[in-house]
Amino acid sequence: MQSLAEIRKELSEARARMDQIFSLFTQETLYERPIPERHRVIFYVGHVEAFDWNQICRWTLGQSSFHSTFDTLFEAGIDPEVGSQQADTPSDWPSMTEVRRYNLKAREAVDRALEEAPEPIVRMAIEHRWMHAETTAYILHHAPRAGKKQPSGSQATEGRSPQHRFIDIPQGRVTLGRREGFGWDNEFGEHQVDVPAFAMSQYKVTNQQYRQFVEEGGAIPPFWVKRDEQWWLKTMFDEIPLPNHWPVYVSLIDARAYADWAGLSLPTEAQFHRAAYGKLAGSEQVYPWGQASPNGVQGNFNFQHWDPVSVTAYSQGNSAFGISQLVGNGWEWTITPFRPFEGFQPYATYPGYSSRFFDDDHFIVKGGSPTTASSLLRRSFRNWFRQGYPHAHVGFRCVRNT
Incomplete structure (x- = not known):
């Protein structure tokens, strides 16, 4: 069993990592789709917060929705066949201001609920967020160089050659x-x-x-x-x-x-x-x-x-x-x-x-x-x-x- 302080710390670390990755996309790229089969990046900005809110507050603790449209819009990702293309346009998605307002309310609600939420559900939310940190990282990899910002300390090195056996x-x-x-x-x-x-x-x-x-x-x-x-x-x-x-x-x-x-x-x-x-x-x-x-x-x-x-x-x-x-x-x-x-x-x-x-x-x-x-x-x-x-x-x- 983790203590509440440990849970809050890990959730905070996962949030910070996701926030960092999203900050590396330019504002324009947030509404683009670097991987054709997947959602536009803006979906993932709302998805991780909607998941936490839906899993912990709505479906487990029975709290009433404060934005049912976004709860559904950002609820689930997609896994279409390789090579398929999605038909939506950037204008089909809400503004970043609206999404951030929703995210802030969702985080505040989740933070208030942590004391009464079952630990396995909170654990699920934290690991789901780490999974999406990785997913968003490889989406970032596919974004054009002009559509992202390079953080410090990200230079690549070659390393020692192997003797294959x-x-x-x-x-x-x-x-x-x-x-x-x-x-x-x-x-x-x-x-x-x-x-x-x-x-x-x-x-x-x-x-x-x-x-x-x-x-x-x-x-x-x-x-x-x-x-x-x-x-x-x-x-x-x-x-x-x-x-x-x-x-x-x-x-x-x-x-x-x-x-x-x-x-x-x-x-x-x-x-x-x-x-x-x-x-x-x-x-x-x-x-x-x-x-x-x-x-x-x-x-x-x-x-x-x-x-x-x-x-x-x-x-x-x-x-x-x-x-x-x-x-x-x-x-x-x-x-x-x-x-x-x-x-x-x-x-x-x-x-x-x-x-x-x-x-x-x-x-x-x-x-x-x-x-x-x-x-x-x-x-x-x-x-x-x-x-x-x-x-x-x-x-x-x-x-x-x-």
């Missing part, structure tokens, strides 16, 4: 899911899975490795640009010569194509868990590096950097088997479709959080990106995207099944 992972049993404590609905249903021996690449696939695939006809990653026969990378706030040793970010479709081209495979969710949290003997670890909290910084997450770093960085965060960066520096695709565990029960106040994505198009990603909050790095946390979704900070590594 595969590491043998012995057979073992992994724990998927959880039984108790806070988690999202798809995390529950703890169970054991036996994983046969396999080998996994020590590092995520890098830009340098993927470039050879591109030169032989592979799909070009979304953040790459070719100019004057040289490859450049769109970083969060700039364009730089393609860093060879950073992880490449691609869709699952393209990651699978690379693995097929290389004569390899992508890991399952269970294989990821075995490599990340398993040991030669004894119980599984809480994090790849052991039991210690991620607040000590064992990787590129929690906004340590806006962009990736070399796949060789943060070696103190390696798993017990010596696999690098299984948490941080980019989510990692698995070939496990997003499905519920046995006994799945949706949250009463958020029944569609997971269930509407249980299909053959959404797949599990594990680990974390540079802008993933520490609280989302728990072993049971499951993220997911459509297999063709190319916009998020998701990379991959390969396995060799034995």
Whole structure:
């Protein structure tokens, strides 16, 4: 159980991070759509506050709405098929002044309600806000350079080059899911899975490795640009010569194509868990590096950097088997479709959080990106995207099944 002071502190930190990210968009860009399939940025400005108000004050504590139109307008995001386009225009959305007025009232109401609100609902609101900090960060990445402001301390660095190799992972049993404590609905249903021996690449696939695939006809990653026969990378706030040793970010479709081209495979969710949290003997670890909290910084997450770093960085965060960066520096695709565990029960106040994505198009990603909050790095946390979704900070590594 967290104290009320601890809850208020974490909520304040999450709010401050979201406020910072929104401040990096120019006023004009707030009404644009950097990712065609998603809402305009203005939706997210109102969404995080509407979510808190709806979940905590309206649906849990039964408080009367002070702006029912905005409660509904900003209630839920969208997840259309990749390549689709939305039909709304900037004029369809309320002014920033109106949205900020609504947000202020929502925050004040939530702050007054924290003493009586159930802790799991407040925890849900805080983690939802951290999720949207990450979503908004990669939307910011897709915004044109003229449409955003560069903060201080955001310069990218290349880092040490890797010596690529595969590491043998012995057979073992992994724990998927959880039984108790806070988690999202798809995390529950703890169970054991036996994983046969396999080998996994020590590092995520890098830009340098993927470039050879591109030169032989592979799909070009979304953040790459070719100019004057040289490859450049769109970083969060700039364009730089393609860093060879950073992880490449691609869709699952393209990651699978690379693995097929290389004569390899992508890991399952269970294989990821075995490599990340398993040991030669004894119980599984809480994090790849052991039991210690991620607040000590064992990787590129929690906004340590806006962009990736070399796949060789943060070696103190390696798993017990010596696999690098299984948490941080980019989510990692698995070939496990997003499905519920046995006994799945949706949250009463958020029944569609997971269930509407249980299909053959959404797949599990594990680990974390540079802008993933520490609280989302728990072993049971499951993220997911459509297999063709190319916009998020998701990379991959390969396995060799034995």
